[in-house]
Amino acid sequence: xxxxxxxxxxxxxxxxxxxxxxxxxxxxxxxxxxxxxxxxxxxxxxxxxxxxxxxxxxxxxxxxxxxxxxxxxxxxxxxxxxxxxxxxxxxxxxxxxxxxxxxxxxxxxxxxxxxxxxxxxxxxxxxxxxxxxxxxxxxxxxxxxxxxxxxxxxxxxxxxxxxxxxxxxxxxxxxxxxxxxxxxxxxxxxxxxxxxxxxxxxxxxxxxxxxxxxxxxxxxxxxxxxxxxxxxxxxxxxxxxxxxxxxxxxxxxxxxxxxxxxxxxxxxxxxxxxxxxxxxxxxxxxxxxxxxxxxx
Amino acid sequence: xxxxxxxxxxxxxxxxxxxxxxxxxxxxxxxxxxxxxxxxxxxxxxxxxxxxxxxxxxxxxxxxxxxxxxxxxxxxxxxxxxxxxxxxxxxxxxxxxxxxxxxxxxxxxxxxxxxxxxxxxxxxxxxxxxxxxxxxxxxxxxxxxxxxxxxxxxxxxxxxxxxxxxxxxxxxxxxxxxxxxxxxxxxxxxxxxxxxxxxxxxxxxxxxxxxxxxxxxxxxxxxxxxxxxxxxxxxxxxxxxxxxxxxxxxxxxxxxxxxxxxxxxxxxxxxxxxxxxxxxxxxxxxxxxxxxxxxx
Numbered sequence: 167x168x169x170x171x172x173x174x175x176x177x178x179x180x181x182x183x184x185x186x187x188x189x190x191x192x193x194x195x196x197x198x199x200x201x202x203x204x205x206x207x208x209x210x211x212x213x214x215x216x217x218x219x220x221x222x223x224x225x226x227x228x229x230x231x232x233x234x235x236x237x238x239x240x241x242x243x244x245x246x247x248x249x250x251x252x253x254x255x256x257x258x259x260x261x262x263x264x265x266x267x268x269x270x271x272x273x274x275x276x277x278x279x280x281x282x283x284x285x286x287x288x289x290x291x292x293x294x295x296x297x298x299x300x301x302x303x304x305x306x307x308x309x310x311x312x313x314x315x316x317x318x319x320x321x322x323x324x325x326x327x328x329x330x331x332x333x334x335x336x337x338x339x340x341x342x343x344x345x346x347x348x349x350x351x352x353x354x355x356x357x358x359x360x361x362x363x364x365x366x367x368x369x370x371x372x373x374x375x376x377x378x379x380x381x382x383x384x385x386x387x388x389x390x391x392x393x394x395x396x397x398x399x400x401x402x403x404x405x406x407x408x409x410x411x412x413x414x415x416x417x418x419x420x421x422x423x424x425x426x427x428x429x430x431x432x433x434x435x436x437x438x439x440x441x442x443x444x445x446x447x448x449x450x451x452x453x454x455x456x457x458x459x460x461x462x
Numbered sequence: 463x464x465x466x467x468x469x470x471x472x473x474x475x476x477x478x479x480x481x482x483x484x485x486x487x488x489x490x491x492x493x494x495x496x497x498x499x500x501x502x503x504x505x506x507x508x509x510x511x512x513x514x515x516x517x518x519x520x521x522x523x524x525x526x527x528x529x530x531x532x533x534x535x536x537x538x539x540x541x542x543x544x545x546x547x548x549x550x551x552x553x554x555x556x557x558x559x560x561x562x563x564x565x566x567x568x569x570x571x572x573x574x575x576x577x578x579x580x581x582x583x584x585x586x587x588x589x590x591x592x593x594x595x596x597x598x599x600x601x602x603x604x605x606x607x608x609x610x611x612x613x614x615x616x617x618x619x620x621x622x623x624x625x626x627x628x629x630x631x632x633x634x635x636x637x638x639x640x641x642x643x644x645x646x647x648x649x650x651x652x653x654x655x656x657x658x659x660x661x662x663x664x665x666x667x668x669x670x671x672x673x674x675x676x677x678x679x680x681x682x683x684x685x686x687x688x689x690x691x692x693x694x695x696x697x698x699x700x701x702x703x704x705x706x707x708x709x710x711x712x713x714x715x716x717x718x719x720x721x722x723x724x725x726x727x728x729x730x731x732x733x734x735x736x737x738x739x740x741x742x743x744x745x746x747x748x749x750x751x752x753x754x755x756x757x758x
Contacts, residue, residue, distance in 0.1 A: 171478055171488065174495050178471035192467065199470050200503035207496035286733070437582070 243333025330414025390416025539629025571633025686712025
């Protein structure tokens with residue numbers, strides 16, 4: 167999807183939050199804002215939030231000299247996830263339909279996202295987590311989409327699972343366990359380098375995803391899957407996949423126009439994404455990629 | 463007060479909202495964002511939100527060619543205020559302390575503000591109004607500040623009342639009626655030209671403030687009282703005043719370091735103002751200007 171004008175102020179906010187994660191030097195934080203402000207007018211009308219976000223956060227890292235501003239936040243999110251893991255797994259196991267419950271848990275886990283303005287700070291995000299799970303388990307998922315997912319699932323042996331954020335990877339693990347229990351081989355895709363609080367291979371390993379799935383990277387430091395920027399290896403895996411589970415807003419932003427057998431699973435946390443997906447803010451969305459073909 | 467770095471993303475958002483009020487032409491809206499983005503890196507470290515806001519909204523008006531983007535919103539806010547006027551007046555009259563109740567009403571009326579991010583749109587602000595009044599009438603005002611205000615009030619015959627927003631002027635009228643009933647002569651100060659939804663002389667007259675008070679302008683199109691930018695006539699009135707009631711965040715931003723007999727009255731609607739005033743977000747604040755004198 168293309169960026170909305172609403173994304174421009176939001177990138178300034180993101181840049182400031184990331185700069186504050188990286189340094190307490192206010193002059194350096196101001197320099198980040200200045201450089202992002204100078205960059206924004208050069209953004210072309212067909213740019214996506216994913217490629218703009220990549221440049222914005224590269225600027226943050228370059229100007230502050232901090233390679234991974236969200237490192238501590240990611241560790242903390244993973245630890246929160248691991249602490250919740252036994253209870254969430256028990257809820258899934260006890261559910262009438264454990265696969266559906268695991269999808270809801272994985273979708274709700276997408277609340278742990280420091281790109282969009284979810285909350286004032288990581289503390290507040292942490293406080294929102296229990297409610298996000300309670301709400302997700304209570305709220306309905308579109309059953310037509312879920313049936314379509316089940317149909318596709320029964321027809322494949324391998325699944326490409328595009329991860330999104332640290333912390334959330336624990337919820338992904340819970341869903342992947344359900345997939346593995348159904349005899350599927352899952353490849354989990356992490357980002358190629360630190361970007362906001364997105365999950366890297368380190369995060370996937372930290373929560374033990376490598377014990378149940380192959381873990382690869384997409385070779386990119388964009389905050390979402392932007393195919394042009396991904397490694398040839400990932401692109402090959404993507405092109406040959408028969409079922410792709412795409413987690414989170416960033417992957418939706420990057421892949422919403424791409425012809426591939428994708429099911430998107432995310433929590434709509436910003437007004438622009440809610441508008442684009444035509445759902446109420448805060449909804450957990452499971453949705454099959456359907457493209458209107460102009461020709462062929 | 464000086465601008466915080468948080469103000470920079472916020473000005474981008476304000477510019478976009480104002481541009482959308484002025485025009486449906488997305489290319490023109492984008493041009494506004496670009497010009498504001500180019501301006502922000504030139505802002506000096508001692509700039510206040512008031513002088514930055516003046517430039518930002520001048521850019522909006524210049525690029526869109528619309529002299530008063532919030533004209534319709536201001537009219538609507540005034541009409542909402544006038545519709546509520548009988549009920550609010552009745553509440554004040556029935557209160558144990560009508561002056562205190564009128565102060566609370568005037569403070570709560572400061573919710574009708576389209577500078578800070580109060581809500582998604584004017585419709586949502588409108589929906590928030592009843593709750594803002596209910597909360598303000600219920601919440602305590604700092605009684606030490608109120609006693610200080612009463613003391614100062616009893617010592618003066620004339621009051622300079624710095625208005626803030628359209629719609630809110632109806633609440634100002636309710637407080638000014640209480641002041642007039644106590645034998646005080648009130649001069650109400652409107653902005654010198656349209657800026658966001660701030661009250662101009664037209665708004666003051668529309669709600670009948672000119673029937674009970676002298677109505678003047680400060681000669682400035684800044685979204686707050688920035689003395690350097692005000693007319694000589696207003697500055698003279700300001701300097702000779704013995705009691706100044708300063709409504710709203712913008713006037714607080716512009717006058718927080720100025721040595722004058724000011725009582726600020728505003729609703730803290732943005733995190734930066736809440737931090738600066740050391741109150742919880744959403745609090746209605748009555749506060750006497752107290753400056754620490756370095757010498758003398």
